[in-house]
């Protein structure tokens with residue numbers, strides 16, 4: 001019943017079974033979520049309100065799910081939260097830091113909390129981490145003066161204290177400029193291959209660039225999961241593109257499964273999901289992970305007419 005032998009030697013498998021979480025106000029944020037996540041980077045995609053943060057918080061032992069199981073290797077996460085915490089690195093969506101504290105002092109303080117009692121070991125850890133995330137030069141500066149990207153890199157440094165084997169990062173690149181986003185993603189890509197890294201995001205490109213495995217969460221349910229390559233291959237021959245005038249968009253939406261629209265040079269470029277050419281003006285398009293994501297959302301919403309009607313109203 002443990003992790004399959006396919007996992008790299010020494011690596012743990014994260015197994016989530018029928019995880020459900022209902023908040024006291026009755027919102028069912030997670031609805032029987034089941035996932036097997038091996039070592040490597042795993043991209044969890046989903047629109048706002050899909051339940052990504054709720055799932056991350058359950059995995060990080062910050063909230064106890066209403067039902068279901070979570071195992072990480074030999075650890076029963078719900079029964080033994082402290083065992084999981086000893087091997088967890090977590091970068092929450094809103095990482096609150098003490099404004100006037102320097103990066104080095106803050107990291108040292110967090111290392112104490114993580115159980116690194118020896119001063120010498122802490123000094124070495126703090127230096128190695130600050131160099132790794134490229135903040136060594138500014139180690140004496142207060143975190144309050146850091147840019148968004150620097151703060152997120154600091155966030156990753158604190159998540160890496162104590163060599164965790166499960167790293168959870170919740171929407172880390174939201175609000176970063178392209179250069180900092182790239183920098184942050186390169187950092188994530190360097191984290192060891194025997195580690196499970198879960199990246200929760202609504203930025204599809206981040207998953208394309210970084211993750212050999214992904215899942216899409218909508219309305220608290222996993223509606224797609226697999227390797228980006230396989231998910232993209234399944235759409236081969238089903239994505240069509242046309243360039244139309246803005247005023248033709250409503251008619252096109254009424255006639256076709258328009259999964260995405262984009263402005264290009266004053267025209268509207270639409271992507272349509274169809275088994276055969278939707279008609280004159282459409283050209284076959286090479287699918288990407290964004291098409292997987294948008295077609296999944298489209299099909300999910302189309303299967304729930306009440307929700308669509310409410311949005312249109």
Ligand SMILES: Nc1ncnc2c1ncn2[C@@H]1O[C@H](COP(=O)(O)OP(=O)(O)OP(=O)(O)O)[C@@H](O)[C@H]1O
Pocket residue numbers: 023024025027028029046047048049050051052053054055202
């Ligand atoms: N503490 C809470 N109490 C009640 N409802 C909550 C709470 N936290 C989240 N929710 C609700 O649960 C659902 C899932 O929210 P969650 O924050 O997990 O989604 P998300 O995918 O992380 O969204 P976002 O990208 O906007 O952060 C939403 O309907 C949200 O309003």
